[in-house]
Amino acid sequence: MTDDSSTTGGGGRQSLPDSYFHDMYRSSDDPWGFATRWYERRKYALTLAALSSPRYGSAFEPGCSIGVLSAELATRTDHLLCTDVSPRAVELARRRLDGHDSVDVRVGDIVSDWPSGRFDLIVLSEVLYYLDDADLDAVIARLPDSLTPTGEVLAVHWRWRVEEYPRTGDEVHDALRSSPLHPSASYSDTDFCIDVMSSSSTGSVAQREGLVSAEPAHGTA
Template sequence: MRSLPELLHRTFFRTLSLLSPQGQGVLLRRYFDWWHRTPDPWRLSTEDYEQHKYRSTLESLPARPYRRIMEVGCSEGVFTATLAKTYPEAEITGVDVSERALERARARVPEGGRVRFVRADILTHEAEPCFDLVFCSETLYYLGRHDRLRRASDQLSALLGPDGVLVAVHPWPEARRLHRFLDGHASLSRLTERVFTTPPRPFTVAVYGTKPA
């Protein structure tokens, strides 16, 4: 059962989703810039729970080469750094709404020939469908209502090239709601889903593949 602060947190973001996607994006950017006024506000680089989640996510991937990777909601680039080490030949794009977070991500993983960071909002970002692997972790609950989750599912699926893989990682059992439109998307099929009961909160790693055209 969710705590009262968590329920209020979710209610706040559902209220934001009554705005236009552009208006919602502006407020989310300001919100996350405020959170990132101090480094690593969620302790992504130091908590054992977060490190376990990263390892579990990578272990859930289909074993295949990945040449182009996108991380949606990359924050300060903690997982991006892990991806850069795990896939040394891949081109990696980290996307986040907070420029403050991206400044620290660029310091952690210097941009170069194969790593870059882009400030963008998943609800409005446009990119070519050319990625072999896309991650979306701990992000969808910020988008609010079902129509925004549907839009995000369309946007995420549109990033994938042929035989692309999408990985969604969110708290369990809330992920049932957050992944609803990914599960039912016409261009995606769910390959695997693993639920981890790790304290302090369970999470699921859901892996999707593109359906043949």
């Protein structure tokens, strides 16, 4: 996704080129209304509520845009790395995150600029439906080796079809659920879906805190 000739995939559709995002931020500093819409505030609240830990050591958020969700994640992490392909978005995110010394915001592409090392949390918010088959497969394949032994991936995506996107959010989450990661939480409504997956099966929050010791008896009286 670093130029205008990305690998063909997604049923013949290419990953969106960088120019798409440059044009979006050229026309507006908040082209998707991340800072103004109730829809976004509600989605961020549900996204943060889905996390299984109150705090994470290290986190990575590719496609951070102008940093609205990043500002919330900064309060839950010791170190947060944010990237976006748009220099304008990165500039705006840096302004929003000014004062958060533990946050590093960089220009970077989710496919070609994936960082080395392991993270306790990777947040994939509204980014993977921009990718074709080859790029999506490449990102998903990196996830297990990019997580610490107890690390989590949180993915959240818009479910409605957007004509210019290579795929829908549902297709993204179907692909993620087919990965080797262990599912731990899921939420969906008409508009968006959330999945939390971990590198190992660490049990529920209640189990980790010693509230229960057995598998939950779902569906029993």
